[in-house]
Amino acid sequence: MNQVGTESKTSKENGIIMNEISTSGITAVAERSLGLETRGLHAWFGSHHVLSDINLQFPERSVTGLIGPSGCGKSTFLRMLNRMHEFIPSAAMAGEVLMNGSDIYSPDVDAAAMRLKVGMVFQKPNPFPAMTIKENVLAGIKLANLKVSNHDEIVEKCLSRAGLWKEVKDRLDASGGSLSGGQQQRLCIARSLAVEPTILLMDEPCSALDPGSTLRIEETIHELAEKITVVIVTHNMQQASRVSNYCAFFLSDGGPGVLVEADATRKMFTNPTDTRTADYVQGKFG
Amino acid sequence: MHVVYSLGDRIFRRIVTAGAVTSLLVLALIGLFLFARGVEIFRDMGTKFVTGTNWTAGSEDGVLPAEFSIGPMLAGTIVTSLIALFFAVPLSIAGALYIEFFAPSKIKSTLVSMLDLAAAIPSLFFGLWGVQVFSSMGERWAALTSNYLGWFPLFKNELDIFGRSPFIAGLVLAAMIVPIITSVSREVYSRTPRELVDSCYALGGTRWGAIRAVVLPYGRSGVVGGAMLGLGRALGETVAVYLLLNLVFKYNFNILESEGGNIASLIATKFGEATPYELKALLAAGFVLFLLTLTVNMAATAVVQRTAKAQS
Structure with a gap:
């Protein structure tokens, strides 16, 4: 089983530097009992086998980057972590996704309630067009019928955490669509945070944004990782090295995508175990 | 340049x-x-x-003067069409949502093509179905409504005769326009951006939550457009109303009572035996209907454009 996070972090000033190897695997698992883990995960679209036997642990309160060339199944993998995969009509899966130690695919799990704990930010900024900025932030609370009274407080807190509060505090009733692309994406992050997820999945959240906005989002991700677990799919190697604490490298050689290697980001970029990882992070293919 | x-x-x-x-x-x-x-x-x-x-029409010697006016028919046109819309729109929205979001994918395409087929059924058949099949059921519904809601002027019926009423005609018109409204609604619902629906699910929303938060607002202008297409058909409907309603020249806003008519069925009824002067009156009635339909369509366009603008 690939285990990322057999190392504990002591310093996280810029989210990358960390102390190496301190705890044994077993105690690390016990300590991380609230984390996210996949066991023997497979995915199919129809008869097309797209992911094979993925075993991966996501350390809590850190950023794990999923990297790999197009078509290696990393986005599919991400969507299996909150059961969005099952909305595609021909999609099938096998294996387990353990959250807090229990399988989110077990029949007695309410998928909608589970997704409250696992937020998601998509590639393209997609605030709800018919809603104001404020309504967008509160959309999840309304959707899930959560009983909360301190709406204004939540709006301010979430927008602040997403790094957008200062820019929009005077126009909370403007349409979400009136913001710039980068602001819209941060609004989408704020929207996911409002239901207080413990895990946030991000599917190439910066690929549609300009470099300035990308930097803002990356700062936001660093701050978020102090409290929640972030999993981010990215095509951009610089971004992976800047933003993630751990990296998982996926690859498909024509067949189903497999997990080649997962480790601390610094190790993945400087001294990976597998030569294919080295070739990929050095830009020799992909 | x-x-x-x-x-x-x-x-x-x-x-x-x-x-x-x-x-x-x-x-x-x-x-x-x-x-x-x-x-x-x-x-x-x-x-x-x-x-x-x-x-x-008056007498030929002119002793009894000819006099033509269409007040009750104009009112009847509007009343029957509004009844039709009242029943057809919720039914169509529900049907469209079912086909788009709940129907098993195996039967979805069959349902869609059946719907388009139903939209093309000539209105004559709806009229015949209304007279032969639906009337008796509609009368029972009307009697029930009158029993419990008779205190409300709209549902008052002092005669205890419930056949051939605007209520029944309106229901048959509703059945007639459901396919077209459903078809248009389903089409706009199917164009809801996938990523918006996905975000609802990702936020812990249920299917109904996603429909309420994203699909319904997104499709609103399209549904209004579909409803107006249906309304256009209902306003101009001739044969079905001709078969289902007694032409009575009296304002009737007690929709369960057996009196009514609409402009199109008036023209169809009177056209064959009309005097030359009466013919002119019928064409004038046609002009009023023409204006009414045009106004409705323009209003609908305005509504659609306004919602579209508010969304962008």
Whole structure:
């Protein structure tokens, strides 16, 4: 089983530097009992086998980057972590996704309630067009019928955490669509945070944004990782090295995508175990 | 800047322009024809033509003067159409949502093609079905409504006869326009951006939550457009109403009572035996219906544009 996070972090000033190897695997698992883990995960679209036997642990309160060339199944993998995969009509899966130690695919799990704990930010900024900025932030609370009274407080807190509060505090009733692309994406992050997820999945959240906005989002991700677990799919190697604490490298050689290697980001970029990882992070293919 | 088009482009442009102009021209000519033939009536009757309740051809010797007015028919047109919309719109929205979001994918395409087929059924069959099959059931519903809601003026019925009422005609019209409204609604719902629906699910929303938060607001203008198409059909419906309603020249807003009519069925009823002067009155009635339909369509366009603007 690939285990990322057999190392504990002591310093996280810029989210990358960390102390190496301190705890044994077993105690690390016990300590991380609230984390996210996949066991023997497979995915199919129809008869097309797209992911094979993925075993991966996501350390809590850190950023794990999923990297790999197009078509290696990393986005599919991400969507299996909150059961969005099952909305595609021909999609099938096998294996387990353990959250807090229990399988989110077990029949007695309410998928909608589970997704409250696992937020998601998509590639393209997609605030709800018919809603104001404020309504967008509160959309999840309304959707899930959560009983909360301190709406204004939540709006301010979430927008602040997403790094957008200062820019929009005077126009909370403007349409979400009136913001710039980068602001819209941060609004989408704020929207996911409002239901207080413990895990946030991000599917190439910066690929549609300009470099300035990308930097803002990356700062936001660093701050978020102090409290929640972030999993981010990215095509951009610089971004992976800047933003993630751990990296998982996926690859498909024509067949189903497999997990080649997962480790601390610094190790993945400087001294990976597998030569294919080295070739990929050095830009020799992909 | 002067743009130079190639010969092929110029010819193509002429052809499509001609097509666009022709359809507008035909519309204008129909309106003009109806107005020209009916203008004498408008002059003779004034505004009473659209408010009065008397339709008499008069005697040939002129002792009994001819008098034409379509008040009850105009009201009947609007009442039956509104009843039809009242039942058809919620039903269509529900049907469209079912097909798009709940139907098993195996039967979805069958349902869609059946729906389009149903939209093309001639209204005559709806009329016949209404008379032969639905009327008896509709009468029972009407009797029940009257029993429990009879205190409300709209549902008052003192005669205890429930057949051939605007209520039943409206229900048959509803059945007639459900397919077209469902078809249009389903089409716009299917165009809801996938990523918006996905974000609802990702936020812990249920399917109903996603529909309420994203699909319904997104499709609103399209549904209004579909409803207006249906309303257009209901307003102009001739045969079904002709078969289902007794033509009575009295304002009837007790929709469960057996009196009514609409402009189109009035024209169909009177046309065969009309005197030359009465014929003009019928064409004038046609002009009023023409204006009504045009107004409804323009209002609908305005609504659609306004919601579309609010969304962008």
